Amino acid sequence: MKAANALTVLALSTLLVACSTDPEPLQYGAEPALPKPQRELLPAMNIADPVGWGEERPVVPTGYSITPIATDLKVPRHTLLLPNGDILVAEGKGGGAPKLRPKDFIAGYLKSKGTTSVESGDRLTLLRDADGDGTYEGRTVYAENLNAPYGLALVGNRLYVANQDALVRFDYQSGQTRASSPPVEVTKLPSQINHHWTKALTASPDGRFLYVGIGSNSNITERGMIAEHDRAVVWQVDAETGAHKTFASGLRNPTALTFQPGTDQLWAVVNERDELGPNLVPDYLTSVREGAFYGWPYSYWGQNIDTRVRPQAPQKVASAVKPDYALGSHVAPLGLAFSEPAMGPLFADGVFVGEHGSWNREEPSGYKVAFVPFRGGRPAGAPIDFVTGFMGADGKTRGRPVGVTVDPRGALIIADDLSNTIWRVTPR
């Protein structure tokens, strides 16, 4: 029966794919076009069809080159540039939320086709380019037996790692290739169910606080409201004591956090809800205001009510603030990094965003690294493609970008969790 259902779903999805298109709306910036919610009997699905890179490479702008600096990793997600130029890679796959409904079995199976089959590394790998020629010849396992590590932050000699269930700390010494001792737990993180398991991490410029992005436990409360306690929030954690408070809420899945250089302003990219149609809801980039509520689950992009949530909360909806900048629906931003002048004049001022790519859309979106230009410290203008070609013209998907890190010497480091590669883009 299950197999028959899955087949029917596949057949019907194919029919849907064949007979409709997703118009490309102008869905970036502060005031994105928001069509009416729509949900056919089957949600539009177009799952990535993975294939190896072979001789292909991601496409970069003229004047830039891209090289793989590490391959055969075990699901690389985020990277951290250490002061001596070494790169730490967090590798892992978390989650494992129980399947509750008939749908979970079918959708879970279909979506798993679009991701890597490599097992979770649960480790940190250190990459070193000792002679500075752009080839990372050194590669060691810095730490292992972690639990789906994702977010990374370095404050002085303290290396913080956000596992899917806890924030832990290593003592880091410059030049180390392996952690000298096991990690110390700073605080537990919400991990029950862990539908959205990734824990994004960044540190305040003064190093006093750590900020942890904790995703919702469902698409739109289908696991019940109780499961959403302490979810869809950004925590502020005292680095010394591990004490936390909720810094901002209503952010469905804040998958990358970073501070704007030279300011005390926290920024995030957030994955918004699915199954409201191909052009809803735009994922976004936003400055995160302390105490602000960003809508999830009750509303999106300010006061647009999501009728799938019961009981509703009109007062919460009234207080919801609009995010700063729409990146487009279903693009799935997972990486965020402020640029540096060394990245070249066109890409000097702004942020790079790693877009993992869509499933809930017939015409795929994302599957690239976009650049959002800034002016006067705020996003301004349309996003520019920086690295594309992760999904080829042949419809096959060769890679899916996650974390992005800027090397101030002039390089963008991209973690690709489908081909298990770290890419490095440099101006020539």
Added chain:
Amino acid sequence: MELAVERIHHRALYPVHAFLLAATVPLFLGTLLADTAYWSTFQVQWKNFSSWLNVGGLLFGGLTLLFALVGLRHSSLRRGRYLAYVLLVLAMWVLGFFNALVHAKDAWGVMPEGLVLSVIVALLACAACWLGFSSLRTGGTP
């Protein structure tokens, strides 16, 4: 003198067929009751229950439909009635399948279509059961 003998084939449902048909009633009725509970409490666990009960109803209903279609081969004076029974089972299964797709919508997105479909499917299951058991039994009056 010739005696006119009328041969009437009243067939009771084959026991397996009867078992499968009977099973659809509590399953689809359970779907409806669980949906009603979700409607009035907003507790999403009721919707998980209704989604699975509906799948159960589809499983037994699908097998019932197979038996019912096979039964079409047997000629009977009550063929019209039997055809109505088959059509009821078919309608129950098709609408139940649509209901499964509706129930795949997240949280309250299932409402109100899901509840309406659950009412219709439960009624169809009851009607199919009534027709299946009452009119086809040997010697009974419909």
